[in-house]
Amino acid sequence: MSIQAVAEEVADQIRAADFIEVYAHHDADGIAAGAILCQAILRAGGRFRLRVRQSIGVEDIIHPESTLLCDLGAGLADLPESVMVVDHHVPHFKGAYHVNPHLAGIDGERELSASGTAYLVAQALGDHRDLVGLALLGVLGDRQDFSGKNREILNEGIANGYISPEKGFLLPGRGVREALETAIDPYISGISGEPETVTKILEQAAGEDEVDEDLLLSLLVLDAGADAAPSVFSRLYGTRYQLEREVVEDARTLTALVEGCGQEGRGGLAASVCLRSPDAVDEGFRVAEGYRRRVLAGVAGARPVDEQAVLYAVTDATVASGVADCLAFDLQRDTPVAVMAPRGGDEWHVSARTPPGVEVDLEAVLRDLATALGGSGGGHRDRSGASVPADRIEEFRDGFVKAVAT
Numbered sequence: 001m002s003i004q005a006v007a008e009e010v011a012d013q014i015r016a017a018d019f020i021e022v023y024a025h026h027d028a029d030g031i032a033a034g035a036i037l038c039q040a041i042l043r044a045g046g047r048f049r050l051r052v053r054q055s056i057g058v059e060d061i062i063h064p065e066s067t068l069l070c071d072l073g074a075g076l077a078d079l080p081e082s083v084m085v086v087d088h089h090v091p092h093f094k095g096a097y098h099v100n101p102h103l104a105g106i107d108g109e110r111e112l113s114a115s116g117t118a119y120l121v122a123q124a125l126g127d128h129r130d131l132v133g134l135a136l137l138g139v140l141g142d143r144q145d146f147s148g149k150n151r152e153i154l155n156e157g158i159a160n161g162y163i164s165p166e167k168g169f170l171l172p173g174r175g176v177r178e179a180l181e182t183a184i185d186p187y188i189s190g191i192s193g194e195p196e197t198v199t200k201i202l203e204q205a206a207g208e209d210e211v212d213e214d215l216l217l218s219l220l221v222l223d224a225g226a227d228a229a230p231s232v233f234s235r236l237y238g239t240r241y242q243l244e245r246e247v248v249e250d251a252r253t254l255t256a257l258v259e260g261c262g263q264e265g266r267g268g269l270a271a272s273v274c275l276r277s278p279d280a281v282d283e284g285f286r287v288a289e290g291y292r293r294r295v296l297a298g299v300a301g302a303r304p305v306d307e308q309a310v311l312y313a314v315t316d317a318t319v320a321s322g323v324a325d326c327l328a329f330d331l332q333r334d335t336p337v338a339v340m341a342p343r344g345g346d347e348w349h350v351s352a353r354t355p356p357g358v359e360v361d362l363e364a365v366l367r368d369l370a371t372a373l374g375g376s377g378g379g380h381r382d383r384s385g386a387s388v389p390a391d392r393i394e395e396f397r398d399g400f401v402k403a404v405a406t
Contacts, residue, residue, distance in 0.1 A: 003104035003112075003120060003149075010068075010084050010097050011124035014041060017066040020048040023056050025114070026267050027321075028141030028259040030071030032134040033086060033118035035274030037070060039131060040122035052267025055387075071114035071138075074100055075367075075378040086121055088114045088138075089379055090363050101149065109380055111148030113138025119153060132157035133243030133251065134274055140255040142383070143329070154241075163251075164242040169213055170235060172256035174285060176211055177202060180220075182292035184299075185256070186232040187326035189225030193296035197223060213237070227331050231356060247278050257281075260288025263318055295322035302327065302339060308405040310335050311397055317341035317349040321385070328353030336360050336404040340393065347375070348393045350386040352400070360404050369399045 014020060020041055024034030034050050041048045053060075056072045064080035073079055074087035081095040088108035091100045099117050101108035115138030122128040132153060139150050146154050157163035173179030180201070183192040191197055201223060205216040221233055241251040248254040254273070261270035266287050272280035298319040302312040314323055324339040338352035350370075352362045362384035366377030370386035373396055377386030388396045 001104070003099060003101060003106060003117070004124070006097075006099045006104070007117075007121045007124040010086070010099055010121050013065075013084055013097055014046065014068070014121075014125060015044065018047065019066060020046060021063060021067045022048050022050045023060070023067070023069050023072055024050060024052050024267070024271070025071035026052050026054050026262040026265075027071070028255045028262065028270075029088075029114045029138035031258050031262050031267060031270045032115035032137035032141075032274055033070035033113075035271050036115060036118040036122050036128075036131045036134050037068065037086065038271075039275065040125045040128050043128065044125050050271055052262060052271060070118060074098070074102075086114060086118050088112055088117055090381075092378075106149055109382065110145045111150055113142050113144055113150065115139075116150055116153050120149075129156070129160050130162055130245045132160070132162050133241075133246050136163070136241055136243070136251045137255045137258060137274075140252055141259050142380075162244050164244060165239050166242065167238065168240045169216075170238055170240060170252060172250065172253040173289075174253075176216070178289065182289055182296065184292050184295050184322055184326055186229075186235045187296075187299065187330040188220065188232055189228040189331060191220060191224055193293070193300065229330050229332050229355075232330050245276070247273060247276050247281050248284075256292070257284045257288045260291035263322065264288075264291045265318070291319075291322075295319045295326065298323040298339075299326050305340075305397060306401045306405075308335065308401060310337055310401055310405050312337065312339045314339055314341045317343040320349055321351040324351040324353045325383075328355050334358065336362060338400055340388075340397075342390065343387070346390050348388045348390055348396075350377070350388060350396070350400075352384050352386070354382040362404075365400070365403045369396060369403065373399075 024030040038048050038050050065082040068084040070086050073085035074089040074091045077092040079093050084097040086099045091102050101112040106112050116135045119135040135153050171179035171183050180198045201219045205211050242249050258270040264287050273284045298314045302314050305311050305313050320339045320341045328337045333355045336354045340348050340350045343349040354360050361381050366384045366386040370377035373392040375388040
């Protein structure tokens with residue numbers, strides 16, 4: 001069945017319900033997906049409650065026929081079949097109301113995010129083309145490509161005047177200084193989290209009226225650490241997207257704001273920004289900046305716990321995902337990397353990543369390994385996570401290193 005046909009069926013289920021319980025994953029993709037669908041539900045005359053969660057379990061589902069999961073649920077084979085799932089993770093849920101690019105022969109890793117999938121469902125509910133800007137948050141937040149369905153959605157947004165492309169500096173932030181000091185996507189070794197270095201670079205790049213971008217880019221290349229991955233420098237300048245209907249216009253800056261708030265446990269604040277509340281923007285920026293600075297502190301404090309340096313430990317589980325992104329994608333590596341941290345007294349959280357060009361199916365590795373140890377895991381081939389009982393974490397460490405080290 002085509003993804004559009006399933007989107008129509010889920011739209012019919014939404015219309016038939018008096019009230020929808022919406023759960024969204026706590027990253028930019030999930031929160032944007034939830035916000036897209038909640039706005040569409042409201043405009044269609046429906047009622048909803050949106051909750052942003054790090055994970056969802058079968059025990060959380062009270063009324064399955066009126067429960068809608070956004071960027072959650074695909075990995076749960078035992079969900080009630082009447083639950084509605086809008087997701088792009090590797091599918092294990094077999095219910096009929098599961099809108100997922102993988103099930104329609106579309107690459108859900110690179111070519112369609114959860115927020116993009118949610119946009120398709122929203123369009124099945126009515127004319128909600130003005131929400132197209134939020135679909136970009138999943139592409140940017142999950143490091144997808146503007147190809148396939150993502151390209152189609154982007155082109156539609158541009159054609160309708162809701163998205164305006166332009167060339168420019170890509171790092172998100174309220175100014176160049178903040179963007180450089182708190183850069184985690186990409187993380188620039190030797191510059192990110194180094195205010196004195198940033199000050200020196202900005203002084204050298206200062207023109208008569210504003211920063212000379214060409215000179216700034218050259219200085220960033222010269223001052224970055226020798227361990228910076230070459231791909232970092234290709235992600236400093238390029239096509240930016242202005243979102244004409246959102247309260248934060250720059251797509252990358254909005255993505256960073258929503259991601260940071262979600263990871264900080266302020267999913268409601270992130271959702272408010274996506275629901276176009278201007279009063280939430282200033283606090284959202286403050287929370288997101290704090291998150292990025294905590295990720296940078298996590299990168300500085302991460303320590304390898306195995307001889308091959310594929311597994312690192314940090315003390316703060318809320319930054320493990322961001323630290324893993326920095327270590328795997330923005331430093332020169334030829335093996336996967338995982339970052340683990342204690343979460344509560346009885347479990348550890350693990351975030352694992354594969355660098356570009358490394359072929360390891362982390363979704364399968366983490367799912368199989370964590371499940372065998374009494375935990376849970378899954379996600380994407382190159383970005384996955386797991387929860388592991390604290391008393392089995394050493395077994396997980398040994399198993400992960402054996403599975404991925406070359």
